[in-house]
Amino acid sequence: MTGIRSRIAIIVGSARPVSIGDQLGAEIARVVEASSDADVRTLDLREIGLPMLDEPLMAALGQYAHAHARAWAAQVADADAVIFLTPQYNGGYPASLKNAIDYLGAEWRGLPGAIVSYGGRGGPLAADQLAGGRRAA
Template structure:
């Protein structure tokens, strides 16, 4: 079975990224013929890039790098779920991207950004992330964005109902899942 991985780009102790990833996975799982795996950078805990050689040399020396490379290599497609921090995407996400090189090449991918009404759903972070991902050679489909309303939050700054947030953007989330599945199917057909 194919695998679509959702990378949770935020590692802050108080964040909504994991809630959104779980809700996105629940929304697209019944619609695609793929396992949906969540790769939460807060759980993975990559240190600030500590490989002695450039990633393009593919001579990884650290166990955490090998484990991260294995996760990405096992992913037939990737969704980068990213918040918008000061009009950009989180440093932890950039760090995770920079650990690898060849594993990203030609991998079907999408950016799903999120932010408040003033941030237009994280579109500024998505623009920056797209530039990096295109440079390293991912096969990107059109991005999606989730606008989080102030009323979506609890007093503790988690989401009261992540599924309701995703439901408001259901067509966009389903489009991303379907387009990634089409790319996976096309690659499988070409390899056969």
Template sequence: MIKVGIVIGSTRPGRTGETVARWIHDLAVKRDDAEYELVDLKDFALPHLDEELPAALGQYANRHTKAWSDRIAEFDAYVFVTPEYNHSFPGALKDAIDFLFAEWHDKAAAVVGYGVNGGVRAAEHLRQVLGMVKVADVQLSVALPLEEVAAPGEKYDQQASAMLDQLVSWGAALRTIRV
């Protein structure tokens, strides 16, 4: 069974991301195809990238980077929950990705965006960045308009379920090339 991290991509006070991530988590844990865990960027208190050496070397000097590395390395796939800020995803999420390199390789990801237009531009930018760290993003995603984030309806439950189907199959397939 693969392990999927549901990453809350915002650290902003009063954020909606935690609500959205818990909705995805609640749907996911009803399934029997993977182990699902929430991963909150706030718990790691990562500063702006402060490692002297490039992440590709894997020689982390800081305790917070090592803790982040250990947490991310344990997953086979990820659901990134991201708001859209100024037509992109939050800087805190970009920094969190940039802190690491090999930990992301050959894993699968899905994106749940939220915002004025469902966070679609943030999702597109995030997909580009994930590709550079060798994360394969699945085709299906969920785009929640702001008025839907508090209580996504059945339509969004179905979209999320189909997205998770793709994510689990890709995560399992990619696991075989890492093992």
């Protein structure tokens, strides 16, 4: 069967050099690939290496000044859906993931997403916080 394959991006939210997120991301990719014909790509925030948000204009304007912001925007815009993989740090999701989200505006709007959280006690607060961010005014 031929057709257009959905592009699913797994955003690995931990930027720690020794992170279980890499392994979890690989396992999620394996499961999604095995159960669909989706084109799965992993966006590892440690590898992407965004600096703390340094764009002069609001993301909502979509006028990114820096090459790293444009490259990140292009990677997210190229996905049909995203899976946010997030650890729980101090009752929420990590600053690395918040920073990556804050970089962009229109790229997130209407983009189907799922959240997978983990942590010392399962990471429910990280998932709740991240889901709540969708209601941002």
